[in-house]
Amino acid sequence: MSDLRRAWQAVDYELLERMYPPPPQYLDTAYLASPEEIERVQLERLQHRARRAATIPFHAKRWAEAGFDPRDLRSLDDLWHAPAYTVDDIRQSIEDHPPYGDYQAITPADAVDEPMRVFMSGGTTGASRPTFYTWWDREVGAVLTARGLYMQGIRPGDVVLNSWAYGLHNGAFSFDEPLTRWLNCAVLTTSTGNVTSTRKQVELARDYRATAILTTGDYLLRIADEARAMGLDPKTDLNIRSLATNIGDEQTLEDTFGVPCYSTYGFHEVQYVSVECPARQGLHIFEDAFVVQVVDPDTGEPLPDGETGALVVTELYKTGSAQFRYNIMDLSFLHPREQCACGSWLRRMGRFAGRGDNMVKLRGVNVWPEALGKIALEVPGTTPDYFVRALRIEGRDEMVVMVASDADPAQHDHIRAAVEARLKERLGVRIAVDVVRPGALDDLTELATSPKPKRFRDER
Numbered sequence: 001m002s003d004l005r006r007a008w009q010a011v012d013y014e015l016l017e018r019m020y021p022p023p024p025q026y027l028d029t030a031y032l033a034s035p036e037e038i039e040r041v042q043l044e045r046l047q048h049r050a051r052r053a054a055t056i057p058f059h060a061k062r063w064a065e066a067g068f069d070p071r072d073l074r075s076l077d078d079l080w081h082a083p084a085y086t087v088d089d090i091r092q093s094i095e096d097h098p099p100y101g102d103y104q105a106i107t108p109a110d111a112v113d114e115p116m117r118v119f120m121s122g123g124t125t126g127a128s129r130p131t132f133y134t135w136w137d138r139e140v141g142a143v144l145t146a147r148g149l150y151m152q153g154i155r156p157g158d159v160v161l162n163s164w165a166y167g168l169h170n171g172a173f174s175f176d177e178p179l180t181r182w183l184n185c186a187v188l189t190t191s192t193g194n195v196t197s198t199r200k201q202v203e204l205a206r207d208y209r210a211t212a213i214l215t216t217g218d219y220l221l222r223i224a225d226e227a228r229a230m231g232l233d234p235k236t237d238l239n240i241r242s243l244a245t246n247i248g249d250e251q252t253l254e255d256t257f258g259v260p261c262y263s264t265y266g267f268h269e270v271q272y273v274s275v276e277c278p279a280r281q282g283l284h285i286f287e288d289a290f291v292v293q294v295v296d297p298d299t300g301e302p303l304p305d306g307e308t309g310a311l312v313v314t315e316l317y318k319t320g321s322a323q324f325r326y327n328i329m330d331l332s333f334l335h336p337r338e339q340c341a342c343g344s345w346l347r348r349m350g351r352f353a354g355r356g357d358n359m360v361k362l363r364g365v366n367v368w369p370e371a372l373g374k375i376a377l378e379v380p381g382t383t384p385d386y387f388v389r390a391l392r393i394e395g396r397d398e399m400v401v402m403v404a405s406d407a408d409p410a411q412h413d414h415i416r417a418a419v420e421a422r423l424k425e426r427l428g429v430r431i432a433v434d435v436v437r438p439g440a441l442d443d444l445t446e447l448a449t450s451p452k453p454k455r456f457r458d459e460r
């Protein structure tokens with residue numbers, strides 16, 4: 001085949017490094033760009049990206065309906081004129097144009113011209129959503145993730161356990177690629193506790209002096225428990241130097257391993273978007289690769305800086321499947337642009353604050369299950385594991401927060417009352433609480449088997 005192109009022919013690596021500096025040089029270059037430079041690069045890439053997205057039927061149709069023309073993008077504010085979409089629109093696109101939908105610019109046939117990967121998301125209800133990545137998209141995505149992992153403390157030459165599930169999902173690969181290709185780490189592909197037992201993971205981490213174990217914070221704490229059961233102190237007998245994890249009780253993680261926990265934000269279709277710096281005043285967005293907006297989850301209207309709403313993300317770096325004003329329905333807020341104590345002018349966003357589409361109306365009050373869990377875990381005697389159920393009881397909406405405790409079962413009633421009181425105080429509505437022993441929620445949360453533990457089920 002004459003038009004067959006290998007990875008190194010399809011991707012101009014020198015250009016890629018110039019456009020998206022990988023760590024460590026990132027911290028001396030794009031990370032310290034001036035506000036003018038940041039916004040100049042954003043607008044230039046946004047205009048380029050819009051011209052490309054305009055050729056994709058999904059976007060072209062929606063833009064025509066909304067009267068948005070990419071040639072009207074003269075400032076970053078003009079991006080507000082483009083319509084946003086949610087995962088429901090993507091699902092509809094797949095249903096109308098099976099099996100890939102019409103929202104992607106590439107199909108497997110394009111792999112001849114440029115190597116590609118495809119990963120699935122969703123699939124618990126309805127069809128899986130495939131995302132096709134060109135090789136360029138994989139590599140830039142990996143550079144962005146490598147920046148995050150570097151800022152979280154991983155260094156070239158480190159041994160890292162990758163305990164995310166190697167499966168159809170992007171999860172494990174989105175770490176494997178940056179660790180191997182851009183951070184020059186030696187990766188042990190342990191996968192989850194179902195593939196490599198928790199005990200074996202502890203042994204490997206100990207024997208190979210691993211500096212990080214990539215998994216959920218919850219599973220990392222399980223690994224620490226296993227280490228203690230083996231007579232090891234996670235802080236001194238292991239060599240963990242980085243808590244590159246996002247889901248779980250950060251304070252407990254820091255206390256357990258004696259390492260700071262810097263937060264990141266990202267999702268399946270675009271990978272890492274932002275990472276916290278040591279000043280811990282928000283997560284710096286990789287603004288050479290993204291524009292992040294915040295909207296009201298119900299109306300889609302812009303929200304002012306500081307107000308929590310749904311994140312709308314536009315990526316600026318891809319060549320394949322475009323994400324142009326994707327309302328991901330994750331909740332957070334934006335800080336105004338100002339110089340951080342770390343020296344960077346990159347815009348900061350708040351930490352992930354829950355799911356907009358998990359919002360539950362409980363007797364007229366908006367409630368986010370993740371927020372309930374966080375409040376419950378503030379009560380002494382709880383361990384960082386919870387599950388929230390919404391039920392319909394005698395014609396009334398009710399919620400039950402199930403929280404784990406390793407305290408003496410005789411104390412459970414006391415803890416339950418304390419958690420109920422705390423929830424009532426914060427939310428103004430009564431929410432029932434169940435206190436259970438550690439591990440009792442595993443079937444509900446799918447802690448050991450799922451890339452993200454489940455925290456909520458609507459049973460109404």
Ligand SMILES: [Zn+2]
Nearest residue numbers: 277279340342
């Ligand atoms: Zn900073």
